[in-house]
Amino acid sequence: MKIEIVTIGDELLIGQVIDTNSAWMGRQLNSAGFEVSRINSISDTEEEILNILNETSQRADVVLLTGGLGPTKDDITKITLCKYFDTHLVFDEQVFENVKSLLKTYVPNINELNRQQAMVPANCTVIPNSVGTAPVMWFDQGGTIYVSMPGVPSEMKNAMEMEIIPRLLKRFSNGVIVHKTVVVSGIPESTLAEMLNEFEQSMPNFIKLAYLPSVGRIRLRFTGRGNDKGVLEGAIDELMVPLTAIVGKSILAYDDLSSVEMIAAVFTKQKLTLSTAESCTGGNIAHQITKLPGSSNYFKGSVVAYHNEIKINFLDVDPMLLGQFGAVSQGVVEQMANGARARLNSDYAVATSGIAGPDGGSKEKPVGTIWIAVAGPFGIVSECFNFGSLRERNIIRSTEMALVMLKRMVDKDDELGAGGLGRKA
Numbered sequence: 001m002k003i004e005i006v007t008i009g010d011e012l013l014i015g016q017v018i019d020t021n022s023a024w025m026g027r028q029l030n031s032a033g034f035e036v037s038r039i040n041s042i043s044d045t046e047e048e049i050l051n052i053l054n055e056t057s058q059r060a061d062v063v064l065l066t067g068g069l070g071p072t073k074d075d076i077t078k079i080t081l082c083k084y085f086d087t088h089l090v091f092d093e094q095v096f097e098n099v100k101s102l103l104k105t106y107v108p109n110i111n112e113l114n115r116q117q118a119m120v121p122a123n124c125t126v127i128p129n130s131v132g133t134a135p136v137m138w139f140d141q142g143g144t145i146y147v148s149m150p151g152v153p154s155e156m157k158n159a160m161e162m163e164i165i166p167r168l169l170k171r172f173s174n175g176v177i178v179h180k181t182v183v184v185s186g187i188p189e190s191t192l193a194e195m196l197n198e199f200e201q202s203m204p205n206f207i208k209l210a211y212l213p214s215v216g217r218i219r220l221r222f223t224g225r226g227n228d229k230g231v232l233e234g235a236i237d238e239l240m241v242p243l244t245a246i247v248g249k250s251i252l253a254y255d256d257l258s259s260v261e262m263i264a265a266v267f268t269k270q271k272l273t274l275s276t277a278e279s280c281t282g283g284n285i286a287h288q289i290t291k292l293p294g295s296s297n298y299f300k301g302s303v304v305a306y307h308n309e310i311k312i313n314f315l316d317v318d319p320m321l322l323g324q325f326g327a328v329s330q331g332v333v334e335q336m337a338n339g340a341r342a343r344l345n346s347d348y349a350v351a352t353s354g355i356a357g358p359d360g361g362s363k364e365k366p367v368g369t370i371w372i373a374v375a376g377p378f379g380i381v382s383e384c385f386n387f388g389s390l391r392e393r394n395i396i397r398s399t400e401m402a403l404v405m406l407k408r409m410v411d412k413d414d415e416l417g418a419g420g421l422g423r424k425a
């Protein structure tokens with residue numbers, strides 16, 4: 001069974017609005033055992049809508065469309081659907097009652113545009129939209145199901161969860177899809193693939209392995225397909241033993257977690273505290289940490305020490321060290337980490353100092369040179385990276401690597417003995 005998603009709207013194509021609908025729908029459908037074979041984004045013109053309907057009819061069992069169902073002239077999806085399905089619009093009293101009920105608190109007078117919301121193609125099945133005025137329309141033609149939904153995320157999600165997925169489950173006998181993601185760091189993708197070559201060949205044929213590289217990490221996604229969820233989960237769990245034997249300490253997590261989520265989990269569990277001292281990252285590490293709810297339980301604060309004066313006065317960095325080696329150096333970044341840990345009274349501290357770019361580099365220290373240090377109860381580690389010439393990418397990569405280094409230090413310290421945790425060095 002093949003499902004395709006079609007999102008309609010010029011705002012998606014020009015980057016004014018990010019298509020979050022498709023990603024959410026893909027996750028929900030996959031959790032229900034359905035596979036999405038293709039995602040399409042098109043402009044809201046009659047020609048493009050008719051073209052995509054013709055194309056998808058040749059290759060998909062289910063086509064889920066979002067967008068273009070509003071009351072204004074640029075919303076043409078309903079009219080175009082009528083043309084494609086050779087039908088016409090009719091007034092639906094139940095839809096109109098829903099429109100009036102939803103609008104009565106803030107629209108005193110229902111106008112003709114509001115009334116137009118209740119016009120639906122004559123040959124569709126209307127599905128209730130309890131959180132919006134645009135109806136959800138279900139067409140069943142030529143062996144393909146087409147469902148047209150509003151593009152407003154809250155309305156689409158409600159329709160998918162309450163109506164569309166339950167109806168698809170009744171209609172199609174689908175199997176079970178089980179995923180497990182293992183996060184690996186410190187091994188290039190090609191090297192990792194070579195290491196796991198024999199391992200992959202030994203896996204059961206109903207389990208597939210995908211490599212998902214991103215900044216500072218690779219996610220190994222194991223996907224099992226079958227009819228028994230317990231059997232699939234058990235088979236994937238058995239693979240973790242040989243995988244761990246091969247990849248070893250390069251594994252950061254046995255779940256699909258971001259580095260920030262990993263830090264939150266371990267610091268919360270072990271009741272540890274954290275602070276940051278940031279120069280080239282400009283507070284981005286602290287920003288990523290505090291985006292997660294509950295971070296106040298373990299995150300003490302941050303010093304954004306962009307100027308050397310701040311490094312000296314707030315983080316106790318030695319001026320002579322700055323003068324001799326410069327701000328982008330091992331000694332300085334280590335003193336920044338130790339200074340933040342002492343000043344903010346935290347168990348761990350992360351520090352960054354580098355040349356984010358696009359200018360400011362030299363032959364000895366080119367743009368992209370980043371020093372990162374992590375200080376903890378058992379000592380300090382630091383490492384130098386060169387992430388290239390793009391400023392935004394340098395900040396993102398520095399943030400990710402700082403969190404990875406922190407996670408590795410906490411794990412190592414935990415192995416040395418929890419009795420040392422929480423004591424300042």
